[in-house]
Amino acid sequence: MSDTPEPDVPAERLVGSDRVLAVLIELAGRPQGASLEDLARAVSSPKSTVHRALASLTRAGLAAKSGVGRYVLGDEFLRLAFAHHEAxxxxxxxxxxxxxxxxxxxxxxxxxxxxxxxxxxxxxxxxxxxxxxxxxxxxxxxxxxxxxxxxxxxxxxxxxxxxxxxxxxxxxxxxxxxxxxxxxxxxxxxxxxxxxxxxxxxxxxxxxxxxxxxxxxxxxxxxxxxxxxxxxxxxxxxxxxxxxxxxxxxxxxxxxxxxx
Structure with a gap:
């Protein structure tokens, strides 16, 4: 079986998705929030790349930025998690x-x-x-x-x-x-x-x-x-x-x- 990704799922997209998920999981383990520098260090990625991941999560409501420049899980993430659990x-x-x-x-x-x-x-x-x-x-x-x-x-x-x-x-x-x-x-x-x-x-x-x-x-x-x-x-x-x-x-x- 060929290891070549299917045309509609390019390899770079899989890597990017993995990175977004890694940032989300890292945020979940930091209730007090984390800075961009903290997250970049934790997932071993450049700050610019992590910033793009955070932008995607923020647009979806899964992350949010506090007034002191720290990122936390977003309210939409919490809503989805609790609604899923209760159901x-x-x-x-x-x-x-x-x-x-x-x-x-x-x-x-x-x-x-x-x-x-x-x-x-x-x-x-x-x-x-x-x-x-x-x-x-x-x-x-x-x-x-x-x-x-x-x-x-x-x-x-x-x-x-x-x-x-x-x-x-x-x-x-x-x-x-x-x-x-x-x-x-x-x-x-x-x-x-x-x-x-x-x-x-x-x-x-x-x-x-x-x-x-x-x-x-x-x-x-x-x-x-x-x-x-x-x-x-x-x-x-x-x-x-x-x-x-x-x-x-x-x-x-x-x-x-x-x-x-």
């Missing part, structure tokens, strides 16, 4: 369950999916009240092996101990806290417990002070495709044993809200 079918499907969990237990509820060795949080509902809340973000990522949602989804993807050990040796089990499981055999035993119980826990394994319990986001047979729902709690407010005591309530509440 996503998976968010709409799990939202009643997340709201019910947050209201019932006064803690934060998440919906997450597996992406390689990480979990991605697609939805989050904070409790209606409470001075201290969890600082997770929609779109944020964490290693799958040390999160309750990740363990639940990996237990579905990896059918037995041998598969778990092979996965752990291939990808490693990064130690995030003193409680993170880093031994492949111990991790295999943990996922075996997840399969038996039908839920997974994170005993301050990803972040000290935060406990978590995850259940399937839908009927158990479909949990791999449907993602996982978790209740994340500050350990001093809701210790792990209290979370586990509520596992049956959490599972039933999610099943009722999603499956009817």
């Amino acid at each position: 996503r079918p998976d968010h709409q499907r799990v939202l009643p369950a997340l709201v019910a969990l947050a209201e019932r237990f006064g803690e934060t509820a998440h919906y997450a999916v597996l992406d390689g060795t990480e979990v991605v949080y697609r939805s989050k509902i904070d409790p209606p009240s409470g001075a201290v809340r969890i600082t997770s973000t929609i779109g944020g990522r964490n290693p799958a092996h040390c999160t309750a949602v990740g363990k639940l989804l990996l237990a579905d993807r990896l059918p037995d101990d041998a598969a778990v050990v092979a996965w752990a040796r291939e990808h490693g089990l990064e130690r995030r806290t003193d409680r993170t499981i880093t031994d492949p055999d111990a991790f295999a035993a943990e996922l075996a417990r997840v399969r038996r119980r039908g839920y997974a826990v994170d005993d301050q394994e990803n972040e000290m002070g935060i406990n978590c319990l995850a259940v399937p986001a839908g009927i158990p047979a479909a949990r791999g495709a449907e993602g996982a729902i978790s209740l994340s709690a500050l350990a001093y407010r809701m210790p792990l044993d209290a979370l586990e005591d509520a596992a049956g309530q959490i599972t039933a509440l999610v099943a009722e809200a999603i499956d009817g």
